[in-house]
Amino acid sequence: MELWSTKEFLPRLLAILIMDKKLLSLDVLNMLDKDMQTHTFDERNKLMDWLMANQLTKDKKKIAWMESWENSPSALQRRAFWYYQGRLRWTGRTPPDNTAYLLSALEANITQEQPEVQWAMNFTAGWIGVYDEKYRARCIKLGEKTGLYKDEKVAKGCTPSYLPEFITIEVNKRHNN
Helix, strand or coil, X not given: CCCCCCCCHHHHXXXXXXXXXXXXXXXXXXXXXXXXXXXXXXXXXXXXXXXXXXXXXHXXXXXXXXXXXXXXXXXXXXXXXXXXXXXXXXXXXXXXXXXXXXXXXXXXXXXXXXXXXXXXXXXXXHHHHHHCHHHHHHHHHHHHHHCCCCCCCCCCCCCCXXXXXXXXXXXXXXXXX
């Protein structure tokens, strides 16, 4: 069953924004996930990120689904799990008291994960390092050990994703304001 009437990317982004979240079930989410797999790497990640930010974070039941996806067979669902954990910190909400657990999971699994999940895991480690001084050195060490995004080229004025640089720059921004 095709969930959207067109195979184009931009109409799908719009569909995510206007969908009736009351009709969103686990079965529908699994179909959406499968459909997203037909897109390019960047498109499917953007679709899942939009679904997470615009639909799944709006209701406690759907948040519970995301929180159960840490070990999902779907890389997109694992990405949503990690991206949500990072967004809890990035948006300034009081993070759940699972930070130590998350860091242990990051240290054990980030290098074996698929690239789309690695990005979200790195994002979470970055914001933990920025906002939780107790874990900052551990997050920087994780970045040094994995080397993820070390050679990433970023536009002028943008913050690199390499954890030691990301954390240092973002912490300095907050201390200088």
